[in-house]
Amino acid sequence: MKNRIALLLLILTIGCKSTSIQSNDSISKSQKGDVLNKEYSILAVLWQQNSAEYKALTYQAFNTAQLQLDNMLRNKKGSEKPMAIVTDIDETLLDNSPYNAKMIELNEDYSEARWIEWGKERKAKAIPGALEFFKYAKSRGVEIFYISNRLSKQKRETIENMQKLGFPFSDDQHVLLKTDTSKKESRRFQVEKTHEIIMLLGDNLSDFHFVFDDQPSETRSRKVDSLKTFFGNKFIVLPNPMYGDWETDGILEGNYKWTPYQKDSIRRSKIRSY
Numbered sequence: 150m151k152n153r154i155a156l157l158l159l160i161l162t163i164g165c166k167s168t169s170i171q172s173n174d175s176i177s178k179s180q181k182g183d184v185l186n187k188e189y190s191i192l193a194v195l196w197q198q199n200s201a202e203y204k205a206l207t208y209q210a211f212n213t214a215q216l217q218l219d220n221m222l223r224n225k226k227g228s229e230k231p232m233a234i235v236t237d238i239d240e241t242l243l244d245n246s247p248y249n250a251k252m253i254e255l256n257e258d259y260s261e262a263r264w265i266e267w268g269k270e271r272k273a274k275a276i277p278g279a280l281e282f283f284k285y286a287k288s289r290g291v292e293i294f295y296i297s298n299r300l301s302k303q304k305r306e307t308i309e310n311m312q313k314l315g316f317p318f319s320d321d322q323h324v325l326l327k328t329d330t331s332k333k334e335s336r337r338f339q340v341e342k343t344h345e346i347i348m349l350l351g352d353n354l355s356d357f358h359f360v361f362d363d364q365p366s367e368t369r370s371r372k373v374d375s376l377k378t379f380f381g382n383k384f385i386v387l388p389n390p391m392y393g394d395w396e397t398d399g400i401l402e403g404n405y406k407w408t409p410y411q412k413d414s415i416r417r418s419k420i421r422s423y
């Protein structure tokens with residue numbers, strides 16, 4: 150009996166010790182507000198890197214794009230300007246999930262320095278189906294313009310990464326990166342001066358139309374409903390569970406100053422249970 154009581158006391162003491170160490174630690178860090186927790190994004194990265202469903206969806210997107218391109222070319226009655234496809238780069242044809250994995254590994258939030266470091270590696274792989282589609286479009290006489298919000302100082306490594314993979318038209322003239330604004334309308338307009346844009350591809354709604362720029366979740370959702378006939382037609386959407394305007398403008402309401410703890414509360418407050 151004595152032994153059992155002694156053992157019970159020992160277990161209780163050890164238990165209390167470890168609990169108090171953990172909670173004191175997390176309380177003091179939380180009070181300082183300097184702890185990041187990337188736990189919430191693990192599943193998104195796992196899904197992109199491991200689920201065969203992700204791959205199946207990207208093949209589905211590019212198969213649809215090819216079907217629609219064939220349809221358009223069959224019904225085309227000649228045009229004054231040469232035809233072009235406008236496409237985004239990140240999570241549309243380059244897979245940046247290792248960058249997102251690195252943020253989890255280091256428990257870091259987005260930083261320009263880390264993003265540039267990843268870009269310089271020139272190691273991003275092609276999204277499944279992307280290369281074949283853009284090569285096919287080129288073979289059908291369509292030019293490709295890459296409109297991306299990578300920073301203009303990343304141009305060299307971006308082009309080299311794309312060239313290494315074999316993307317057609319990956320050159321200075323066809324890769325239009327972010328200079329003064331992340332809004333893409335002015336760059337689309339620039340392409341339209343000389344070309345007819347017949348299709349747009351992207352993982353983010355602002356890759357398609359300015360009506361989606363800087364909008365909260367409800368408006369984005371409503372505008373998608375109103376443009377529903379364009380998707381899988383002129384607009385080809387790729388899946389991206391890791392980041393996008395759906396999170397920054399939608400969930401986080403365009404505020405880049407929330408602390409990690411505030412972000413966590415906002416995320417939790419926005420899930421809909423029954």
Ligand SMILES: [Mg+2]
Nearest residue numbers: 237239240352
């Ligand atoms: Mg993108």
